[in-house]
Amino acid sequence: MKTSEPSPKLDIEHAFVSDDPRRWSNARKWGIVALISAASMIAGLNSNIYNPAISQIEAELHASDGEISLSLSIFIIIQGGFPLIWSAISEIQGRKIVYLVSIAICTVGCTVAATSRSIGVLIGSRCLQAAGSSAVVAIGAATLADIYEPHERGTMMGIYYCAPLLGPSLGPIIGGVLTQVFDWRATFWFLVIFTGLCCLSFLMFKDTFRRERSLSYQAAVRRVLEHQAAQQAAQRSETSSMTHVAGVLGTPGSVTPQDISEVQSDKLSGKVTPEGEKTVADADVEAQAPEMKRAPSSIPDVKLSLKDVNPVGPLIHVLRRLNNIAILTASGLLYAFGYSILYTCSRTLANEYGYDALKIGLVLLAYGAGSLVGSIVGGRYSDHVFRQLKAKNGGISRPEMRLESTLPGMLFLPGAVAAYGWICEEHVTVAAICVMLFLSGFFSIYIYSSTLAYIVDANVGRSSSAVATNSCFRGITAFIAAEIAIPLLDSIGDGGLYSLWAGLTVIAELLIVLVWWKGAAWREVAEAREKRQNASRR
Known part of the structure; x- marks a missing residue:
């Protein structure tokens, strides 16, 4: 009797899918990168354009x-x-619908802001703008994970992240010009046009989401199946005798909730094929199964709706891992530094150097330029180091490998930050401020681009949830930085404030080094714990 050869074991990252986005042409991939990069500028423009x-x-x-x-x-x-x-919605309904709805909400918010007649209405419209503009940066990184292999992501993340960095740099310049030529409402009408064009562009976007590669989707399917199984068993128990329980697996129509749940869970995880043959794949989708074998048909065809969206569950799974907490904290500190330096530099230039909004915007371009170069260089070097270490390790890769690329930037970032502060404190020429802004932007984003790629790589099957959690950490740290920046600036000056920030960047760097050293072990412990927990539920 002829036996078929076992198919190769695959992790969820490489589960079989129809019309695999990673096999699309380079032209189509670059088109997607260009589209989401343009849209990712919405967040930065919205937050800064009306400051002048x-x-x-x-x-x-x-x-x-x-x-x-x-x-x-x-x-x-x-x-x-x-x-x-x-991100939770995108893991159920796909990326495209999130892009369209979120940008449309932002467009509505911008329209309301442009026509507002009271500060209360303006604040309310800013809430809509914030909610709508927040999706693209998080979902954009997940989209890149959909279409690129891990060894390509560092470069593409670096290129993609250039666009969000342009927003904070160009926003004040565009806002200053529009305000001087027209009035403050023109800044929001500009955003209405820009966001509207982005929304129309996404009508042609081909969704990159594949449910076979999403742990969040499969976890939602499992919850629905188990709920249906319990309901069916409860209905049958009213008309069936409990004496048939002994023959439950062989008697159609007499099944307990546990039996149905186990069979459906096996089908969902890939243990049972359509022919009923068992595979060597791990039983639990919710655990980060590194060797999951699955064809597209192995996921039951269950219709999910918005009521099945659970943003808390994926967040908890991300935060249960020590490596995630450490890298997210480091990422949050680096982002908060960038927000603080742009915020306080504007005030310093206005108060100490007498610059108007347009001149301030031009000076801040130095930080934006440094960030752009750092993002591209850091991303490419990250991929180079990742491929090199993978080859040395016999073709076996770990997400932590790419963090080694951050070490050169770590040597110079704290010094550049402290130097910027004392140059401002001593009222040195603006040219020196521009140089230190460039270096601070370069080294901070050089490091940040690798941490962002790591967050995606280390959370296979939950990339959008991981990036969204990163956005949450960034938002919290930036909020704190914005609230304390001016009081600290007034009390200890630029020199003291950015000496403090130099110390905080050292803490961020130590956390990254810690993840580089211990992250793999932490992930393995977390994966084993998740498997045990899910096995105990069954």
Whole structure:
């Protein structure tokens, strides 16, 4: 009797899918990168474009400093937290619908802001803008994970992340020009046009999401199946005698909830094929099974709706891992530093150097330029190191390998940060400020691009949830940085503030080194724990 050869074991990252996005042409992939990169500028533009017009807004809408500060702070916190909801929806309904709905909400928010007649309405519209603009950065990184292999992601993340970095740099310049030529409402009408064009562009977007590669989707299917099994068993128990329990597996129509749950779970995880043959795949999808064998047909055809979206579950799974907590904290500190330096530099240039909004925007371009170069260089070097270490390790890779590429940047970042602060403190020429802004942007984003790629690589099957959790950490740390920056600046000056930030960047670097050293062991412990927990439920 002829036996068929066993198919190769595959992790969920490489589960069989129809129309595999990773096999699409380079032209189509680059088109997707260009589209999501353009859309990712929405977040940065929304948060910064109306800063030059704050004085006009205060005068026309009779707003207080506290109300203006609230409009800035609430935008940061909502923009940081809302990606958790968008990512959960994208793991059930796909990426395209999230892009379309979120950008449409942002467009509505911009329209309301442009026509607002009171500060209360403006603050409310800013909430809509924050919620709508928050999706693209998180879902964009997940989209790149959908279409690129791990060894390509560092480079593509670096290229993609250039666009969000342009927003904070170009926003004040565009806002300053529009405010001087027209008025503050023109900044929001500009955003209406930009977001509207992005939304229309996504109508042609081909969804990259594949349910076979999503642990969150499969976990949702499992919950639905188990719920259906329990309902069916309860209905049958009313008309069937319990004396048939002994023959439950062989008697159609007499099944216990546990039996149905086990059979459906086996089918979902790939243990049972359509012919009923068992595979060597791991039984539990919710655990990070590294060797999961699955064809597209192995997932039951269950219709999921928004009521099956659970943003809390994926968040908890991400935060249960020590490597995730450490790298997310480091990522949050690096992002908060960038937010702080742009915020306080604007004030320093205005108060100490007498610069207007347009000149301030031009100086801040130095930070944006450094960030762009750092993102590209850091991403490419990250992939280079990853491929090199993988080859040395016999073709076996670990996500932590790419973190070794951050070491050169770690040597210079704290010094550049401290030097910027004391140059401002001593009122040195603006040219020196531009140089230190460039270096600070370069080294911080050089490191950050690798941490972002690591977050995606280390959370196979939950990439969008992991990136959304990263956005949440960034939002919280940026909110705190925005609230304490000016009081600290007034009390200890630029020199003291950025000496403090130099110390915080050292802490971030130590956390990254810790993950580089211990991250693989932490992940293995977490995976084993998840498997045990899910086995105990069954």
